[in-house]
Amino acid sequence: MIELWQKFTQIRLKTWLEISGLPKSSFYEWLEKLNKLDEEELKIVNMIKNIFEESNKTYGYRRITIKLKKLGIKINHKKVYRIMKENGLRCIKFTRRSRGYSSFKGEVGRIAENKLNRQFNVSNPNExxxxxxxxxxxxxxxxxxxxxxxxxxxxxxxxxxxxxxxxxxxxxxxxxxxxxxxxxxxxxxxxxxxxxxxxxxxxxxxxxxxxxxxxxxxxxxxxxxxxxxxxxxxxxxxxxxxxxxxx
Missing domain, CATH: 3.30.420.10 (Ribonuclease H-like superfamily/Ribonuclease H)
Structure with a gap:
């Protein structure tokens, strides 16, 4: 297997281009694009790491996506999730639970009807x-x-x-x-x-x-x-x- 791999690596670029039918100019064009993509992703990875650390390791991929968009970076939340998973950026603080405060003391006044009924999507301010x-x-x-x-x-x-x-x-x-x-x-x-x-x-x-x-x-x-x-x-x-x- 090693010998076979060595033979493949010794084949000249010209031969590979002839086999694939790919013009030499197209090969270098795509090589440049891929290198550029690697540099851009590395930049985004570093930005995500910085945002994660600045949040005291509390931001998940959704919050980081919002932060990146505010900084002018157009990115899909799935990509942020992938990068965080690959780099071990995981929130560890969201484990504690405590009993919530309750201000209910019975019917001491007027109890209003549940008019909102979980309709939380609001299209205007002060609505x-x-x-x-x-x-x-x-x-x-x-x-x-x-x-x-x-x-x-x-x-x-x-x-x-x-x-x-x-x-x-x-x-x-x-x-x-x-x-x-x-x-x-x-x-x-x-x-x-x-x-x-x-x-x-x-x-x-x-x-x-x-x-x-x-x-x-x-x-x-x-x-x-x-x-x-x-x-x-x-x-x-x-x-x-x-x-x-x-x-």
């Missing part, structure tokens, strides 16, 4: 907003921090957020008040949430009615109805909270 509350446990302490963001489903932008050591109704309505300041007078906004006591409260409901904002609530115990906010909290904690030490 559907989502909100929820999550908690962060402070290491070495019995204290907790609470985060209340309001997200526009059109582009997943966080319009406003509030942080507090106590998840009061005012804590939630403060976020809403700030977000509503950016809302045009003419709108067709629906804001959805879970059935937390903040969102059943008269102070929350009155603010929505005053600005003619429609309210939608997920069904009790069904986190999929509120999946955009749940996904946001999950990514947020995995990327910048779990495994980190804060003072």
């Amino acid at each position: 559907v907003w989502g909100t929820d509350i999550t908690e962060f446990k402070i290491s070495g302490s019995d204290k907790k921090l609470y985060l209340s963001p309001i997200m526009d489903l059109f582009n997943s932008e966080i319009i406003y957020f509030n942080i507090s050591t106590s998840p009061t109704v005012k804590f939630a309505t403060d976020s809403l008040d700030k977000a509503l300041k950016s809302l045009p007078k003419k709108h067709n906004l629906t804001i959805y949430s879970d059935q937390g006591f903040h969102y059943q409260h008269i102070h929350w409901v009155n603010r929505l009615e005053k600005r003619k904002v429609k309210q939608s609530m997920s069904r009790r115990g069904n986190c999929i109805d509120n999946s955009p906010m749940e996904n946001f909290f999950g990514l947020l904690k995995q990327e910048m909270y779990y495994g980190q030490k804060f003072t």
Whole structure:
């Protein structure tokens, strides 16, 4: 086998070109193209490695594809997946799970109809907003921090957020008040949430009615109805909270 391979490698290029019927100019043209492709892929591989490291090894192929496109690199997510797999670039932080914060305290106010019904694809800004509350446990302490963001489903932008050591109704309505300041007078906004006591409260409901904002609530115990906010909290904690030490 070795001797046969040596014979093949000793055959001159001219002979191979005669056998294949390929012009010499075409051979060198394709050789140049292949070398160029190798250089371009090497450049992309290095960019992917840098983005992966800068994300503290938390970005998967989807997030890296988005980042590359923002940098002006047109690339298919399948190619990014292949390159990451070939180079051993694998997220290792997405293993921790913790019990989520629940603000449901029974029917303490008005529970709105589930008008959104998982229709999360939004074509215009200020068409559907989502909100929820999550908690962060402070290491070495019995204290907790609470985060209340309001997200526009059109582009997943966080319009406003509030942080507090106590998840009061005012804590939630403060976020809403700030977000509503950016809302045009003419709108067709629906804001959805879970059935937390903040969102059943008269102070929350009155603010929505005053600005003619429609309210939608997920069904009790069904986190999929509120999946955009749940996904946001999950990514947020995995990327910048779990495994980190804060003072």
